[in-house]
Amino acid sequence: MSEKLKIKISIANRVYPLTIAPNQEEGLRKAAKNIEAMISQFEQSYSVQDKQDVLAMCALQFATQVEQKLLDNKYADEAVSLKLEALNALLDAHLDSERS
Template identity: 70%
Template sequence: MAEKLKIKLSIANRVYPLTIDAHQEEGLRKAAKNIELMIKQFEQSYSVRDKQDVLAMCALQFASQVEQQSIDKTNVNSHIEEKLKNLNELLDSFLVSQRS
């Protein structure tokens, strides 16, 4: 059974206690650090009245990155599928010509 860890992450001046699997710790700590960095960037770039607004912008930024990666992956997969289809057709043509 996986070892459980109790950790505390600080995000936007709030501490969040979590119980996690040991293998998740590094990813969660990096994510919290990235959120903190993004909060500082938004606060420096825009006049922000409320942490809620900054956190909403962080969530939007991260969600849009995930969606864009999904879109990019789909486009790459379509491109690869098309190339494989063309290659398969070339191989089929070659094999047919060799039988004749």
């Protein structure tokens, strides 16, 4: 079993000690950096003073991005499936004509 790594992540002027697998460190640090950047953007754009409001807006933004990607992937998967079905039908028709 891999050794755990103890790190500290700072978000919204609070430090969070975490114990993680070493391969998670880069992703966590990038995520924290993205959250900090979004906090800064919201504070500048909307003059929000309450960190809880800013964090809620960040959570909504990230959740929306995840949901949109899931929807986009679903539609892409459906489009690929339809194209594959059409291609399969063409191949079946061609093979049937070859057999006749």
